[in-house]
Amino acid sequence: MTAGPVTPTAARQWRTWRWAGLALVVIALIALASAWLTAPRPGGxxxxxxxxxxxxxxxxxxxxxxxxxxxxxDTASEARQAVRDGSLLLVAQTGYTAAPELLRPLADAPxxxxxxxxAARTREALAPELRRAPAIGLSGAPDCDLPEADRAGTVxxxxxxxxxxxxxxTHITSCYGGAxxxxxAGGRQIxxxxxADFLTNSTLLQEGNAALAMNLAGAQPRLIWYAPQHPDGETSPGASISDLVPEQVSWIVWQAWLAVGLIALWKVRRMGPLVTEDLPVVVRASETVEGRGRLYRSRRARDRAAEALRTATLQRxxxxxxxxxxxQPPAIIATIMARSGGQLTDPQALQHSLFGPTPSTDDDLVQLAHALDDIERQVAHS
Structure with missing residues (x-):
């Protein structure tokens, strides 16, 4: 059975849906690309x-x-390889800036x-001619004849x-109060x-920050940007947290721990002598026996009940x-027969009652209790 011919209306609908689907795909791709390009990129x-x-x-x-x-x-070695004459090497201090021994080759770079x-170690490695100065007279105005700062104005x-x-x-040109x-030095301009605030995204548009940043960082047609965001693979292991804590603080922490330990020993609960306390309620012995009997019965613990009865009888x-x-059992049986005044004369019956097997039924357990009570009464009345 062959399919019928496609009508012009169906063909037009197919072309319309095809172009509509293609347009949706293109819109989705553009939206994804825009989202990827405009998505925030966190970093240090x-x-x-x-x-x-x-x-x-x-x-x-x-x-x-x-x-x-x-x-x-990303590393000091990459920065050294990328720098050449007519370029500008920007070194921004971050938490991952290389150790001084790895930065020193940059001091001789073209x-x-x-x-x-x-930081102090970075400055000593790359700009040893400078030292920290007191922050006196810092202001937003350049107050110098440096063209880059003079064109930027207040920052x-x-x-x-x-x-x-x-x-x-060393002759230096100082602007913004020495900032x-x-x-x-060595044929290069330092x-x-x-x-670094005037270079960052949040303050770049404030006052003349953008102009100063562009004038300084764009002074040469080629800029090598070294602001490491990851540990340099060639750097030596950094100091641990304990190495960064001053020695005086460590002593304070140890003294605090010692004080806490002494207070804990002073306040700790100690075991004292036993203290007798009155029971909150008086429970009669018959109720205790009855309750224990119910427990034995609920668990079918005839062995434990028989043992408890026999042990109590022997103790009395x-x-x-x-x-x-x-x-020993033979001595106990012989003594009971002698003290009963001829009332108890069957040693096998005494052996079965005092040291026999576990009763197999509840009735047998009741009979054992009666037999033990009879033995005890005969001995008591003899």
């Missing part, structure tokens, strides 16, 4: 790919739009150097560090800024018979 301080407040993605995008070739170096908020640097020359032989300094008979606690 001065991360060139991070869109967070401390990241530097906005500045990197502006530099590339201005034609600056930005090369991101091209200019821009240090952002360097917001937060709370930057200030620098000064270590001796009179930005520049000098020449610029040091005591704050032993003082009357003058026997010790370790007396």
């Amino acid at each position: 301080r001065m991360d060139p790919e991070s869109t967070s407040s401390d990241g530097a993605r906005a500045l990197i995008a502006l530099l590339r739009d201005q034609g600056v070739e930005v090369v991101v170096a 091209g200019d150097l821009l240090l952002i908020e360097p 917001s640097l937060g709370t930057p560090d200030a620098y000064a020359a270590t001796d009179d032989t 930005l300094v520049r000098y020449h 610029t040091v800024v005591g704050s 008979l032993s003082p009357r018979l003058g026997l010790g606690a370790n007396a």
